[in-house]
Amino acid sequence: xxxxxxxxxxxxxxxxxxxxxxxxxxxxxxxxxxxxxxxxxxxxxxxxxxxxxxxxxxxxxxxxxxxxxxxxxxxxxxxxxxxxxxxxxxxxxxxxxxxxxxxxxxxxxxxxxxxxxxxxxxxxxxxxxxxxxxxxxxxxxxxxxxxxxxxxxxxxxxxxxxxxxxxxxxxxxxxxxxxxxxxxxxxxxxxxxxxxxxxxxxxxxxxxxxxxxxxxxxxxxxxxxxxxxxxxxxxxxxxxxxxxxxxxxxxxxxxxxxxxxxxxxxxxxxxxxxxxxxxxxxxxxxxxxxxxxxxxxxxxxxxxxxxxxxxxxxxxxxxxxxxxxxxxxxxxxxxxxxxxxxxxxxxxxxxxxxxxxxxxxxxxxxxxxxxxxxxxxxxxxxxxxxxxxxxxxxxxxxxxxxxxxxxxxxxxxxxxxxxxxxxxxxxxxxxxxxxxxxxxx
Ligand SMILES: Nc1nc2c(ncn2[C@@H]2O[C@H](COP(=O)(O)OP(=O)(O)O)[C@@H](O)[C@H]2O)c(=O)[nH]1
Ligand SMILES: [Mg+2]
Numbered sequence: 362x363x364x365x366x367x368x369x370x371x372x373x374x375x376x377x378x379x380x381x382x383x384x385x386x387x388x389x390x391x392x393x394x395x396x397x398x399x400x401x402x403x404x405x406x407x408x409x410x411x412x413x414x415x416x417x418x419x420x421x422x423x424x425x426x427x428x429x430x431x432x433x434x435x436x437x438x439x440x441x442x443x444x445x446x447x448x449x450x451x452x453x454x455x456x457x458x459x460x461x462x463x464x465x466x467x468x469x470x471x472x473x474x475x476x477x478x479x480x481x482x483x484x485x486x487x488x489x490x491x492x493x494x495x496x497x498x499x500x501x502x503x504x505x506x507x508x509x510x511x512x513x514x515x516x517x518x519x520x521x522x523x524x525x526x527x528x529x530x531x532x533x534x535x536x537x538x539x540x541x542x543x544x545x546x547x548x549x550x551x552x553x554x555x556x557x558x559x560x561x562x563x564x565x566x567x568x569x570x571x572x573x574x575x576x577x578x579x580x581x582x583x584x585x586x587x588x589x590x591x592x593x594x595x596x597x598x599x600x601x602x603x604x605x606x607x608x609x610x611x612x613x614x615x616x617x618x619x620x621x622x623x624x625x626x627x628x629x630x631x632x633x634x635x636x637x638x639x640x641x642x643x644x645x646x647x648x649x650x651x652x653x654x655x656x657x658x659x660x661x662x663x664x665x666x667x668x669x670x671x672x673x674x675x676x677x678x679x680x681x682x683x684x685x686x687x688x689x690x691x692x693x694x695x696x697x698x699x700x701x702x703x704x705x706x707x708x709x710x711x712x713x714x715x716x717x718x719x720x721x722x723x724x725x726x727x728x729x730x731x732x733x734x735x736x737x738x739x740x741x742x743x744x745x746x747x748x749x750x751x752x753x754x755x756x757x758x759x760x761x762x763x764x765x766x767x768x769x770x771x772x773x774x775x776x777x778x779x780x781x782x783x784x785x786x787x788x789x790x791x792x793x794x795x796x797x798x799x800x801x802x
Contacts, residue, residue: 364439364476366392367468368460370453377448382456384465385441385473390429393442395463397427401442407434415444417459423452437473438480478783485783486514489737493577501626501730502577513733515782517566518740521559521747522778528555529775532768552758552767556751563748570744572729573736575660579628582719583655585681586665587674588612588636591691594707595665596620596633601710605633612636615648617655625720626730632659637677656680661722663715664688668696668704687722689715735781743777750774 366386372379384393390401398413411427426445435441446452461467474491477483483491490509497503508514528547535547545551584592588611596605596618605618618633632655635648656662662681666673668690693704693711705712735744750773757767776786 363387364437366465367472368457368465369468369473370457371443372448372453374450374453375448376450380446380448380450380453382444382446382453382460383441383473384444384460385435385437385439385476386465387439388464389440389442392460392463392465393427393429393444396422396459401427401429403429403431407431415446415456415459417455417462422455422459423447425456433480433482436482437476438482439476484515485781486518486735486737486740487512488783489739490514493737497577498579498628499623499626502579502628505573505577505730505734505736508733509736514735517733517735518744518778518781521562521566522775522782524555524559524562525751525771525775525778528552528559529768529771532764532771536764536768547764549758549761553755556755556758556771560748560751560755563744563751566735567741567744567748569729569732570735570741572723572725573734574738574741575723576627576725576730577736578738579630580660580723581630581632581658582661582663583632583634583652583659584663584665585634585652585656585677586636587667587670587677588638590636590665590667590670591707592636592665593618593633595663595689595691595705595712595715596631598707598710598712599631611638612640612642612645612648615644617648617651624716627720627723627725629719637674637680653680656684659684661685661687661719663719665691668692685722687715687718689718740781743781747774747777750777 364386366384366389368382368384371381371383390403394400396416397411398416399411401409401411403409408428408430411429413425413427415422415425423446428443428445430436430441432438432440444456446456457467474483474488478485478488486509490506493506494503494510497506531545531547532552534541534544538544584595586592589609593605593607593614597603597607599622600620604620606613612635614633614635617635620631620633622629622631634652634655635645637649637652640646640649662684664677664681664686666688669692687703689703689705691705691707694706694709698704703714703718705715735741750770753770754767754774757770779786
């Protein structure tokens with residue numbers, strides 16, 4: 362594969378103690394040697410550290426530590442060099458410029474990871490996990506992404522891939538080599554049992570993945586209720602600051618006010634909305650429209666009810682009926698709490714029972730935090746697609762369709778799994794068959 366030499370700044374373009382310029386590709390050692398005070402030479406070593414100067418002709422740009430990695434023992438799998446220079450944007454840029462002058466091209470976003478993927482150093486699950494680790498906002502979310510980054514989530518998918526390939530091979534062999542009598546006859550019952558078993562496994566993997574996704578990406582939480590119920594006060598109590606305007610005038614909040622918190626390691630994006638009610642005021646009407654949008658986007662809704670208000674709001678209930686809802690009774694400081702309703706007081710910051718209830722609603726176990734899962738949106742989407750195809754296979758099998766027809770949707774299911782791993786989907790399947798059966802012996 363032609364691996365054009367590329368270069369990029371691996372650290373943030375800010376003033377700092379050190380910065381790292383990274384380059385990789387064909388002839389990268391020759392290119393670096395043209396501007397480095399020493400000669401990179403890796404004979405028996407996989408990698409080597411040098412100390413020297415980066416120069417532009419005779420002019421010294423910086424004193425650096427240089428790490429050279431011989432292919433395939435680098436992140437990209439190519440010959441690569443990391444230059445640790447002083448953390449001035451000016452210096453980093455000069456080093457990049459001299460490398461470009463000597464034959465590199467500036468890398469596009471994600472190109473180093475892309476090369477690692479193309480050179481089989483990482484699969485797509487691991488590549489996506491790099492991004493997830495970098496974007497983590499809590500320790501818990503980082504820990505979970507790290508499991509995928511180091512390859513611990515792969516088995517969950519590979520296991521499903523192998524099981525589908527097993528039954529697919531058996532079906533293909535039955536179609537293509539009916540003359541072999543030492544091969545298990547694939548019956549309707551066999552297909553039913555094996556595919557149901559895979560579906561069961563997939564269902565569990567998807568469910569664990571969705572919980573993992575909550576830990577990894579967090580949730581959007583809309584705070585809704587009638588005007589004056591105390592929604593903005595609740596947002597402020599969560600944030601421990603006066604972010605949203607609170608007044609006793611109903612209809613104070615017009616725009617959606619956002620805030621972020623980490624609750625038990627889970628990132629929550631809180632959306633304080635305008636109280637939903639009939640209004641003729643143009644601005645308030647716009648706000649109410651936005652409230653409804655926020656409800657639509659939310660993964661979870663906190664429905665705030667003023668405990669002194671006796672009327673249930675049917676319009677709001679209609680809007681939140683398809684959501685996970687936590688209903689809280691606010692202003693508990695004004696009443697006697699003599700039943701088991703979920704009481705809080707946003708005014709006195711007494712909102713712990715609500716926090717506990719949110720966590721309870723998410724139904725996360727210790728395992729969800731600690732075990733690897735398929736928690737990336739793209740990967741989860743493909744797992745669900747695979748699950749749908751397998752259910753189609755079950756139905757087709759049940760309807761007595763021929764093996765050729767059943768095998769089409771089985772192949773579709775299999776391709777979803779290949780896509781998760783970033784493997785090619787149009788490869789000849791015969792090698793999978795040969796791996797399993799001594800056909801043609
Ligand atoms: N006594 C009491 N008053 C509250 C509480 N929460 C909010 N309020 C008051 O209720 C009024 C409306 O509050 P606000 O947060 O603006 O309600 P929103 O319209 O739902 O956003 C304000 O006067 C608040 O001080 C509470 O827990 N207890
Ligand atoms: Mg408000």
